[in-house]
Every structure is written in C-alpha cells, then in structure tokens.
Amino acid sequence: MQVHTVGEGTPEVAVVGAVHGDEPCGARAIERFLASDPEVDRPAKLIIANERALERGIRYVETDLNRALPGDPESDLYEERLAHDLATAVEGCLSLGIHSTVSYDEAFANVAYLNDRKREIAAHLPVTGIVDFTAVSDGRSVELPGFVDIEAGYQGSDAAVDNAYDCIVAFLQTTGVLPGDPPAQDPGFYEVTEAIYKEPTRTYRVRAKNFERVAPGETFATVDGDPLVADDEFWPVLMSAEGHDKLLGYRSTYHGPFSTVPVAADATDD
Ligand SMILES: [Zn+2]
Incomplete structure (x- = not known):
C-alpha cells in the first residue's frame, strides 16, 4: 500500500484508489493530482491500496479487498491483512474511494449507513447518481x-x-483541503434492495439499462435465451453479464433528487 501525504500535520481526509487492481483510474487520478503539486489548506492522504493486484491488472490477489473490511x-x-492496514x-478520516465498472460509463457514488458527513461529501460530487448499498453491505x-x-x-477508460x-478535486474542496467551491448538482438517489445472483454455467444477457426504470412484466435480461421478467418495478444498478462471476447486479428503488431524501431518523454520525 502506498500512502502519499500533501500538506502539513495529521490528515483527517483520505483518497483511496486501486482497492481493486483491475480498476486503475483511481491510482492514475491520484498520480495526476500529486503531479499537479497542489497548494492545500489542510493535509490529506492519497492511498494506492492494492499495489500487487494493480501491478498484475487483476481485481485481487487472494480475496476481494472490498469485501474484507x-x-x-x-x-x-x-x-x-491489507484491509486491516487500509482501515x-x-x-x-473523511474518505473517498475510487472504483470503476463494466456496466456504466458515467460516474456515480456509493454510500451505506448515510450520516451527515457522508451526505455532505456525496452531495458535492460531480456524479449522475447516488446509490445506497446498506441493504447488501x-x-x-x-x-x-x-x-x-x-x-x-x-x-481502463481515459474518461474514468x-x-x-x-x-477528487470536488471531494477535497468539500473537505476544505483545496480552496474553491465544489459542485452541487443534486443527482438522483437510488436505494439498493437486493442482489440478483447468476446461476453458474448459464449465459446471461442484460437488456435493461442501469439507472433506467424496469416496469413490471418487462424482460430485463435473458438466461440461455429465456427471459428474466420483472415482477415489480425496479432500477438496475451495476447490472452486467460479465461484471461478476456470481452476481448479475442489483435491484434498487429510485427516491428522487438527493436533496429531497429525508435523513433517516436512526442515522447516527459515529
Ligand atoms: Zn472496484
């Protein structure tokens, strides 16, 4: 694990790239940020987490770091062991982790157990959606x-x-590391309700588009040519035939613009 620090003092802000080694965009963006020799108002850590997997271009070496925390x-x-070091x-720290997908070409944010600090960070990211993964964390x-x-x-794309x-820049502005105001574009809020698993050795094709409503009765995918039909409406998230060996993706519910979503009564800012 590489830990770079900008600014003086003990950082309370962190950016984490390459949790998955086959998602190099975070490490590349951190390198670009460090090469810009930024002037900062408070210190931050920039972490390249899974160096061994990144070097080999694989998701992980022995087990998924993002299921091991x-x-x-x-x-x-x-x-x-690396998960312990990363945690x-x-x-x-207020932290931003950077991933990429094989299912969607625009940026979206993932959260769980939303509290005030997480809301503030998510609300100021230049993303098209915010997805709550609490139900399947x-x-x-x-x-x-x-x-x-x-x-x-x-x-692997340059756009990522x-x-x-x-x-990274927006997050570091929100946390007061960089000067300037982050965007406030109020993306939609999606709450994941369940995972959709694949059966081994069968061939899946996804018909639905991520973040676009699937209506009751709609065929959202096929398995060996047979339709998978939605019983109830849902909004697919991270749905792709090739993204994961066991998982086709997730069902979510769309709750409207993020700013209109009430804070859960039991949200504790721990
Ligand atoms: Zn990832």
Missing part, C-alpha cells in the same frame, strides 16, 4: 464511518480517470 492483521490472506490508515469500504465511494466510469480526478 475491516480486515484481520493475522490472516493468511494478503487482502485481509487503520483511514481511521478518523458486506465488508465494503462504504460501511466505514466517513467513507464514500465513486464508480468513475468504464474500467478524468471523472475520478474531478471527483
């Missing part, structure tokens, strides 16, 4: 207090690096 320093598995490095970085992720675009860079 908060990790275990005694584990036999590299990413479980320790971002402890007490399972060791992801977004479960950490103060942590918001973005999916910056298609894996540009989107990631823009999100």
Whole structure:
C-alpha cells in the first residue's frame, strides 16, 4: 500500500484508489493530482491500496479487498491483512474511494449507513447518481464511518480517470483541503434492495439499462435465451453479464433528487 501525504500535520481526509487492481483510474487520478503539486489548506492522504493486484491488472490477489473490511492483521490472506492496514490508515478520516465498472460509463457514488458527513461529501460530487448499498453491505469500504465511494466510469477508460480526478478535486474542496467551491448538482438517489445472483454455467444477457426504470412484466435480461421478467418495478444498478462471476447486479428503488431524501431518523454520525 502506498500512502502519499500533501500538506502539513495529521490528515483527517483520505483518497483511496486501486482497492481493486483491475480498476486503475483511481491510482492514475491520484498520480495526476500529486503531479499537479497542489497548494492545500489542510493535509490529506492519497492511498494506492492494492499495489500487487494493480501491478498484475487483476481485481485481487487472494480475496476481494472490498469485501474484507475491516480486515484481520493475522490472516493468511494478503487482502485481509491489507484491509486491516487500509482501515487503520483511514481511521478518523473523511474518505473517498475510487472504483470503476463494466456496466456504466458515467460516474456515480456509493454510500451505506448515510450520516451527515457522508451526505455532505456525496452531495458535492460531480456524479449522475447516488446509490445506497446498506441493504447488501458486506465488508465494503462504504460501511466505514466517513467513507464514500465513486464508480468513475468504464474500467481502463481515459474518461474514468478524468471523472475520478474531478471527483477528487470536488471531494477535497468539500473537505476544505483545496480552496474553491465544489459542485452541487443534486443527482438522483437510488436505494439498493437486493442482489440478483447468476446461476453458474448459464449465459446471461442484460437488456435493461442501469439507472433506467424496469416496469413490471418487462424482460430485463435473458438466461440461455429465456427471459428474466420483472415482477415489480425496479432500477438496475451495476447490472452486467460479465461484471461478476456470481452476481448479475442489483435491484434498487429510485427516491428522487438527493436533496429531497429525508435523513433517516436512526442515522447516527459515529
Ligand atoms: Zn472496484
């Protein structure tokens, strides 16, 4: 894990790239930011997390780092030890994690257990949507207090690096590291309700478009040529035939613009 620091003092703000080694946009955007020799008002850490997987262009070496948090320093598995190191490095920090997808070419934000700090970060990112993953959270970085992720675009694309860079700048403006005002574009808010799993050895094709409503009775995908039909309406998120070996994607509910979504009564700012 590489940890770069800008500014003087102990950082309370962190940017994390390359949690997944086959998603290089975060590491490239961090390198671009560091090369710009930025003038900062408060310190920040810029972390390139899974160097071994990044070097090899693979998602992970032994296990998925973004399902292994908060990790275990005694584990036999590299990413479980790395998850502990990462969780320790971002402890007490407002953090932005950077990912990319094979399912959607624009940037969107992922959150879980929204609290005031996470809302503030998410509200000022230049993204087209904000997705709440609380219902299916399972060791992801977004479960950490103060942590918001973005999916910056298609894996390996230059556009994903540009989107990631823009999100880093906006995030560092929101957290007072960089001068200037971040955007406030009020993207839509989607709440994931469940995962859609694939059956092994079968061939899937996705017909629905991510973030676009699937109506009841609509065929949203096919499996070995047979239709998969929606019982109820939903909005697909991270849905793709090739993105994951077990997962086709997620169903979500659209709740309207982010600014109109009420704060949950039990949201604690821990
Ligand atoms: Zn990722």
